[in-house]
Amino acid sequence: MAITDILSAKDIESALSSCQADDSFNYKSFFSTVGLSSKTPDQIKKVFGILDQDKSGFIEEEELQLFLKNFSSSARVLTSAETKAFLAAGDTDGDGKIGVEEFQSLVKA
Secondary structure (H helix, E strand, O other), rough: OOOOOOOOHHHHHHHHHHOOOOOOOHHHHHHHHHHHHHHHHHHHHHHHHOOOOOOOOOHHHHHHHHHHHHHHOOOOOHHHHHHHHEEEEHEEEEEEEEEEEHHHHHHHO
C-alpha cells in the first residue's frame, strides 16, 4: 500500500513544502495539512503501518527521523531536535517509541 492510497499527492506536497527548512516541522500542522487528522482510525492505522518501516509495531526514533521521507523520497530528514520533540509528543507511556494507539492520539491531538 502506498501512502497516496490514503492521502492526496497534492496535500502531501503542500504539507512537505511547509516544513522544508530545518527545525520548521510541526507535527500538528503537518497532520492537518496532509489531511491525516481528518482520516478514520483505520486509515491512520494503515499510515502507521507504512511509517513503521521495520514492522516492529512501533515507530522508533530512527524511523521518526526519516518520517518525511515516507511521504516523498526527496523530502528532508528531521533534525535531531525535531525528532526528539516529535517522539516526546507521541510517546505517552515513556517507552522511547510510539505505538499505534499513541500515533492515533497524536494525529487527533
